[in-house]
Amino acid sequence: MKVLIVEDDQEAARYLARGLGEAGHSCDTAADGEDGLEMALDADYDVLIVDRMLPKRDGLSLIEKLRETDKQVPILVLSALAQVDDRVKGLRAGGDDYLTKPYAFTELLARIEALGRRKQTADFEAVYKVGDLELDRLSHTVQRAGKSIILQPREFRLLEYLMRHAGQVVTRTMLLENVWDYHFDPQTNVIDVHISRLRGKIDKAFDRPLVHTVRGAGYVIRADAD
């Protein structure tokens, strides 16, 4: 993916560009809001990473300006401001996701990849399939290898989110935010327990597990073991 990093802290920009480069993405960087806006308008990027506080033009204003044009590029807002209202402001300005500094790189990478593929993925598909697992979003039913599986409503939404991002790593925080719409730090391993319950229902009775733990990052659902 082609990523534009708009960040005035050079050390942070370097850290991001290097990490994203190692993950196979190509990165451009802009050090202030004006440059960032110009570059975002000139070229086609798959994802923008925008710091909230920037010289010349702040991050939110950049996003608002960009959203006035027909550029549909997804934007991840980075900020040292962690309060609920800050997050809401960032999303209201037109950001697609909001991540608080300091962040784990795995968290950022997972979110970037989720955002970048959002375009082509399945917002409109009625049925998600991973291997022999099928989830019908309309009838709210789940089957694996033809066998019906009964899920609680929250388990269904958890699986739906994992399958929508099939093949991509989703972090615990992403699950917390997107499945539960919770924006606090639960401190304990609550998400892990929910995942393990879900595994008990969709993986336990079958040979090949579909939900995998990615150490230090989160979970991924995929058919292949690679």
Add this chain to the structure above:
Amino acid sequence: MSETTAPEATAPRRADRAARGGDTSPSSDGRRAKSLRRARLVRTTAFKLTIVYLLVFGGLALGLIAYISNTTKDIIDRQLESAIEGETVELDNEYRRAGLFRLMRIVEQRSMRPDANLYLITDFSGNPIAGNVAELLYDPSKATPGAAFPVLYTRLVPSEGAEGRTHRALARLSVLGGNYRLLVGRDVEDRIEFSGIISRAIRGAMVVVAVLALLSWAFISRVVLRKVDAIAGSTRQIVAGDLSRRLPTDGSGDEFDRLAAGVNTMLDEIERLHAGLQEVSQNIAHDLKTPLTRVRNRLDEMMRSAPEGEEREAMLAATVEECDQLIRTFDALLTIARVESHTTAVALEPTDLSAVVADMAEFYEPAAEDAGMSLVTKFAPGLRIPGEPTLLRTMIANLLDNAMKYGTSPTNVVDLTLAREGDWAVLTVRDHGQGVGDRDRARLTDRFVRMDAARSKPGAGLGLSMVKAIVGHHGGQLALQDAAPGLAVRITLPLAGADAR
């Protein structure tokens, strides 16, 4: 030459003296202080009030006196007129009864009296034939018979040589039978004299009012300035860092006393917050230094011994985890500070507390079960409070986290109850563990306080501080109770629309 050089030679010296005098001379200092004080007196509210009072009272006094003198003049005029009329009628009757000579006799007699009225009888051609008037001046257009009109006259003086002054009088003309004319008048100099007295009184009163106003201004501003100076002095000391100082109060209960009392209450609160802040920063310094030292030492060790493979991985992972924990602690501290100071911009909105609690119970239930605990819930439905869902969830998460960590017991039951009591929603989280002693319970909500039993478990000792801050932000109360066995955390929050605050 000498004439031109002399001023040049002395000028610098004088300037020099002036410059030195400006710095050192006590008398000029005193003068400046005095003129400064005078300028300050003029700027005071008391001065402005005095001016306003002066204008208002002056105007009032003027109006009142003008009214009284006008009314008095009217009354006197009417009395004069009716007296003149009465006498005219009497004389007219005499004339009719006894004829002209009798009338002349009476007029002559009356004219001789001291302080006599004004009498004049003229014949048909206007020649005076009796009376005490030497000269008469009046505006003929106003001289209608049967009504009084103002005249100027000079009195006919019996004793030669004493030439009479021109007086003002009010007179009435009547036509007698046989075309004789009778004029009866009264001197009005007394009345004019009276007006003079009144206007002198007015001037005197104005002077007295002005002097009194100035005096009261001087008094008020002195008293007020002294109080203000005392307050300003104390304020300066407080600003200079002496937070324990208070504004002087004299117990008089006047405006300044009440103001000072209000400010003192505010200072009490500021001092309390300040003390809390100091304690917190000391705690932070201490409690954050410990993990930072561990991180530093681990990195230092890695530099020295350069471990490889799994050992290196493990050390790095532990270091990152330690940093993450530090960041979480910082975030928690920031959130607590923001919530406590009520500066969080998140407004409280009507929130279904029952739904929030039920969702959280559902969210935590698997984790509780995993930990071997069972969550026993009992919720009253539909309790709405003015709240902020994320903060409320953080609060409940902290409580459940604590109960699961420290509430282990033979039954391993944690009770989560939401009930309604009057205008309050009451949330109780109760474990059946070993509980917390009375003395320690009071300290539980302080930041970084961890019981001995908790030392071995992860956490920073901020959970209950956070809970307390959030409860406070929602206008509720937090009580930690001995549930014997176990600890019961009881939170009361005002219901929406109850306006219990």
